[in-house]
Amino acid sequence: xxxxREQNSxxxxxxxxxxxxxxxxxxxxxxxxxxxxxxxxxxWTEPMLAALERGNDGRRWHTLNDKIWSPxxxxxxxxxxxxxxxxxxxxxxxTEAVEKHAEEELTLIQRxxxxxxxxxRAVRRVMIDKPGSKEKRPLGIPTVxxxxxxxxxxxxxxxxxxxxxxxxxxxxRPGRNAGQAVAVVEERLAEGCxxxxxxxxxxxxxxxxxxALLERVRQKVADSKVLGLIEKFLQQGVMESGKGWEPPKGxxxxxx
Numbered sequence: 001x002x003x004x005r006e007q008n009s010x011x012x013x014x015x016x017x018x019x020x021x022x023x024x025x026x027x028x029x030x031x032x033x034x035x036x037x038x039x040x041x042x043x044w045t046e047p048m049l050a051a052l053e054r055g056n057d058g059r060r061w062h063t064l065n066d067k068i069w070s071p072x073x074x075x076x077x078x079x080x081x082x083x084x085x086x087x088x089x090x091x092x093x094x095t096e097a098v099e100k101h102a103e104e105e106l107t108l109i110q111r112x113x114x115x116x117x118x119x120x121r122a123v124r125r126v127m128i129d130k131p132g133s134k135e136k137r138p139l140g141i142p143t144v145x146x147x148x149x150x151x152x153x154x155x156x157x158x159x160x161x162x163x164x165x166x167x168x169x170x171x172x173r174p175g176r177n178a179g180q181a182v183a184v185v186e187e188r189l190a191e192g193c194x195x196x197x198x199x200x201x202x203x204x205x206x207x208x209x210x211x212a213l214l215e216r217v218r219q220k221v222a223d224s225k226v227l228g229l230i231e232k233f234l235q236q237g238v239m240e241s242g243k244g245w246e247p248p249k250g251x252x253x254x255x256x
Contacts, residue, residue, distance in 0.1 A: 029175075034163060037174040039080065039155045043073045052159055060222035067156045068149075068226065069113035074106045077151035081144060089143030090124045090239045098144045109148060116225055120146050122237035138206070140238060150233065153226070160220050210234050 029041045032053045036044070044052070044067075051057070067073060082095040082102075098105050112118040123140035130137045142150065158174070165173060170181040185196055201207075214231060221227060 034159065035175050036159050036162070037155070039073075039076045039151075040159050040174070042076060043067065043070065043155050044159060049159075052163065055163075060218075060220055061160055062222045064156055064221065064223045065113070065225040065229075068152050068229075069110045071106065071110065073152050073155055074110060074148065075102075076155065077148045078102055078106060080151050081147045086144075086147070087124075087141050089141050089146065090122055091143050091145075093144050095144055098148075105145065105148075109145060113149070113229075116228070118149065118229065118232075120149070120233050120236040122239045125238050142236075146233075146236075149229075153229065157221070157226075 029036050029038050031041060031049050034049065034053055078098070082099045085095050088094050109118070121143045123142045123146075125138050125140050127136040128139050162173065168184075170176040170178065170184075189196075210231075213234070214227065217230060218227060
């Protein structure tokens with residue numbers, strides 16, 4: 001729990017259906033004025049949500065690591081990853097194989113995270129077609145185990161940063177999608193606006209400056225174990241065409 005003094009919240013979160021599907025990360029759930037993915041809502045405690053809504057009293061978040069490796073969070077992460085199926089990483093482990101030994105896998109992941117000994121494997125990079133272009137784009141496929149840890153981290157870290165995103169931002173956010181962005185454009189056109197600007201940064205994920213990104217994370221997160229884990233994932237190697245290398249900047253591409 002963060003070091004800010006907990007206060008009781010007057011907000012009552014929406015009830016979560018007993019048979020809720022955990023793989024729907026883009027589904028939107030409200031807690032007070034906050035918008036969260038279903039899995040984040042399930043693993044964040046009510047005092048944490050209250051602190052999040054009031055801005056954590058301007059302080060950074062402490063002691064998040066134990067929330068990441070909590071059994072409940074890891075199980076949700078495993079369910080999310082295995083439901084998406086997806087290709088295996090460099091170790092050849094499939095989601096089906098991991099699912100068959102789920103409890104053993106989660107126990108191992110929890111112990112490694114608790115002891116600060118978790119080491120991400122290199123991502124398997126492949127080139128895939130780029131829609132609307134003859135070019136191809138790189139896609140990094142982490143191991144299933146790494147995807148579980150990444151999902152568990154996302155459940156805890158996403159709400160901390162999500163609350164400060166622009167209302168006009170629709171990409172890769174819970175409860176938001178490209179269709180909603182198009183709908184807003186259509187509304188603006190109907191209101192008389194005549195210009196639409198479409199911009200894209202080529203190779204954005206390949207060129208993110210890692211030190212600057214980590215510094216932005218440190219402005220909100222003070223847990224050294226979590227920061228160390230994020231840095232490890234940013235610096236994990238890449239395996240491509242049988243050759244391994246470590247990118248000096250950017251981050252590995254996550255499997256869709």
